[in-house]
Amino acid sequence: MTEKESKRVLTVCPYCGTGCGLYLVVEKGRVVGIEPDGLHPVNEGELCVKGYYGYQHIDNTERLTSPLIKKDGKFVAVHWEEALDFVARQLAKIKQESGPDAIALFASARATNEENYVAQKFARAVIGTNNVDHCARL
Numbered sequence: 001m002t003e004k005e006s007k008r009v010l011t012v013c014p015y016c017g018t019g020c021g022l023y024l025v026v027e028k029g030r031v032v033g034i035e036p037d038g039l040h041p042v043n044e045g046e047l048c049v050k051g052y053y054g055y056q057h058i059d060n061t062e063r064l065t066s067p068l069i070k071k072d073g074k075f076v077a078v079h080w081e082e083a084l085d086f087v088a089r090q091l092a093k094i095k096q097e098s099g100p101d102a103i104a105l106f107a108s109a110r111a112t113n114e115e116n117y118v119a120q121k122f123a124r125a126v127i128g129t130n131n132v133d134h135c136a137r138l
Protein backbone atom coordinates (compact mmCIF):
# COMPACT_ATOMS: atom_id res chain seq x y z
CA MET A 1 0.00 0.00 0.00
CA THR A 2 1.40 3.39 -0.95
CA GLU A 3 1.72 6.36 1.36
CA LYS A 4 -1.11 8.06 -0.55
CA GLU A 5 -3.46 5.11 -0.02
CA SER A 6 -2.81 4.93 3.75
CA LYS A 7 -2.54 7.86 6.09
CA ARG A 8 -3.19 8.90 9.67
CA VAL A 9 -5.35 11.99 10.21
CA LEU A 10 -5.08 13.80 13.55
CA THR A 11 -8.44 14.84 14.99
CA VAL A 12 -10.49 15.02 18.20
CA CYS A 13 -12.91 12.31 19.29
CA PRO A 14 -16.49 13.55 18.69
CA TYR A 15 -18.21 11.38 21.29
CA CYS A 16 -18.02 13.51 24.40
CA GLY A 17 -16.77 16.78 25.76
CA THR A 18 -13.53 15.28 27.10
CA GLY A 19 -12.00 15.88 23.71
CA CYS A 20 -9.42 13.08 23.46
CA GLY A 21 -6.94 13.34 20.63
CA LEU A 22 -6.76 10.50 18.13
CA TYR A 23 -5.66 9.56 14.64
CA LEU A 24 -8.04 8.21 12.02
CA VAL A 25 -6.29 5.47 10.08
CA VAL A 26 -7.45 6.03 6.51
CA GLU A 27 -6.87 3.55 3.71
CA LYS A 28 -8.10 4.15 0.18
CA GLY A 29 -10.32 6.97 1.39
CA ARG A 30 -11.99 4.95 4.17
CA VAL A 31 -11.47 5.01 7.93
CA VAL A 32 -10.26 1.54 8.93
CA GLY A 33 -9.02 2.14 12.46
CA ILE A 34 -8.24 4.50 15.31
CA GLU A 35 -4.98 5.18 17.11
CA PRO A 36 -4.78 7.32 20.26
CA ASP A 37 -2.61 10.42 20.17
CA GLY A 38 0.10 9.67 22.69
CA LEU A 39 1.10 13.31 22.89
CA HIS A 40 -2.38 14.75 23.45
CA PRO A 41 -2.56 16.54 26.83
CA VAL A 42 -6.08 15.28 27.59
CA ASN A 43 -5.83 11.54 27.00
CA GLU A 44 -2.06 10.92 26.84
CA GLY A 45 -2.42 7.88 24.59
CA GLU A 46 -5.58 6.45 26.17
CA LEU A 47 -9.07 6.16 24.67
CA CYS A 48 -12.32 4.70 25.95
CA VAL A 49 -14.25 2.10 23.95
CA LYS A 50 -16.24 4.75 22.09
CA GLY A 51 -13.07 6.48 21.01
CA TYR A 52 -11.50 3.23 19.78
CA TYR A 53 -14.47 1.68 18.01
CA GLY A 54 -17.01 4.46 17.42
CA TYR A 55 -15.84 5.03 13.85
CA GLN A 56 -17.49 1.89 12.47
CA HIS A 57 -20.78 3.62 11.74
CA ILE A 58 -19.18 5.89 9.14
CA ASP A 59 -19.77 3.48 6.25
CA ASN A 60 -22.86 1.81 7.68
CA THR A 61 -25.46 1.56 4.91
CA GLU A 62 -28.29 1.92 7.44
CA ARG A 63 -27.10 5.35 8.48
CA LEU A 64 -29.70 8.08 8.07
CA THR A 65 -28.78 10.47 5.30
CA SER A 66 -31.79 12.77 5.44
CA PRO A 67 -34.48 13.79 7.95
CA LEU A 68 -37.59 11.61 8.22
CA ILE A 69 -41.18 12.70 8.84
CA LYS A 70 -43.91 10.20 9.59
CA LYS A 71 -46.66 10.48 6.96
CA ASP A 72 -49.64 8.13 6.94
CA GLY A 73 -47.89 5.94 9.50
CA LYS A 74 -44.61 5.60 7.56
CA PHE A 75 -41.35 7.49 7.78
CA VAL A 76 -40.64 9.44 4.60
CA ALA A 77 -37.33 11.08 3.73
CA VAL A 78 -37.66 14.85 3.34
CA HIS A 79 -35.37 17.81 2.73
CA TRP A 80 -34.03 19.70 5.74
CA GLU A 81 -36.17 22.75 4.90
CA GLU A 82 -39.36 20.72 5.17
CA ALA A 83 -38.20 18.97 8.35
CA LEU A 84 -37.22 22.20 10.11
CA ASP A 85 -40.47 23.87 9.02
CA PHE A 86 -42.41 20.89 10.39
CA VAL A 87 -40.59 21.04 13.75
CA ALA A 88 -41.10 24.82 14.00
CA ARG A 89 -44.82 24.51 13.31
CA GLN A 90 -45.21 21.67 15.82
CA LEU A 91 -43.33 23.54 18.55
CA ALA A 92 -45.43 26.68 17.95
CA LYS A 93 -48.62 24.60 18.06
CA ILE A 94 -47.67 22.83 21.31
CA LYS A 95 -46.64 26.12 22.90
CA GLN A 96 -49.90 27.79 21.89
CA GLU A 97 -52.10 24.89 23.00
CA SER A 98 -50.31 23.80 26.18
CA GLY A 99 -47.82 26.49 27.14
CA PRO A 100 -44.02 26.59 26.88
CA ASP A 101 -43.43 24.19 29.77
CA ALA A 102 -45.05 21.42 27.73
CA ILE A 103 -41.81 21.44 25.76
CA ALA A 104 -38.41 20.20 26.94
CA LEU A 105 -35.06 20.39 25.24
CA PHE A 106 -32.44 17.68 25.59
CA ALA A 107 -29.00 18.67 24.44
CA SER A 108 -26.16 16.37 23.46
CA ALA A 109 -22.67 15.59 24.66
CA ARG A 110 -21.86 15.04 20.99
CA ALA A 111 -22.41 18.74 20.30
CA THR A 112 -19.90 21.47 21.08
CA ASN A 113 -20.20 23.73 24.13
CA GLU A 114 -21.23 26.53 21.77
CA GLU A 115 -23.98 24.42 20.18
CA ASN A 116 -25.25 23.40 23.61
CA TYR A 117 -25.25 27.03 24.69
CA VAL A 118 -27.33 27.96 21.65
CA ALA A 119 -29.70 25.06 22.35
CA GLN A 120 -30.43 26.16 25.93
CA LYS A 121 -30.74 29.77 24.77
CA PHE A 122 -33.29 28.67 22.18
CA ALA A 123 -35.29 26.84 24.88
CA ARG A 124 -35.25 29.76 27.30
CA ALA A 125 -35.43 32.80 25.01
CA VAL A 126 -37.48 31.47 22.08
CA ILE A 127 -39.64 28.71 23.57
CA GLY A 128 -39.84 30.28 27.03
CA THR A 129 -39.09 27.21 29.14
CA ASN A 130 -36.34 26.23 31.55
CA ASN A 131 -36.93 22.55 30.76
CA VAL A 132 -33.40 21.97 29.56
CA ASP A 133 -31.26 18.91 30.21
CA HIS A 134 -28.21 17.15 28.81
CA CYS A 135 -27.41 13.50 28.21
CA ALA A 136 -24.06 13.81 30.00
CA ARG A 137 -25.95 14.28 33.29
CA LEU A 138 -27.91 11.04 33.01
Ligand code: SF4
Pocket residue numbers: 013014015016017018019020043046047048049050051052
Ligand atom coordinates in the same frame (compact mmCIF):
# COMPACT_ATOMS: atom_id res chain seq x y z
S1 SF4 B 1 -12.32 8.62 23.76
FE1 SF4 B 1 -14.02 8.41 25.19
S2 SF4 B 1 -13.54 9.85 26.87
FE2 SF4 B 1 -12.28 10.43 25.08
S3 SF4 B 1 -13.50 12.00 23.99
FE3 SF4 B 1 -13.95 10.01 23.05
S4 SF4 B 1 -15.79 9.31 24.17
FE4 SF4 B 1 -14.88 10.93 25.39
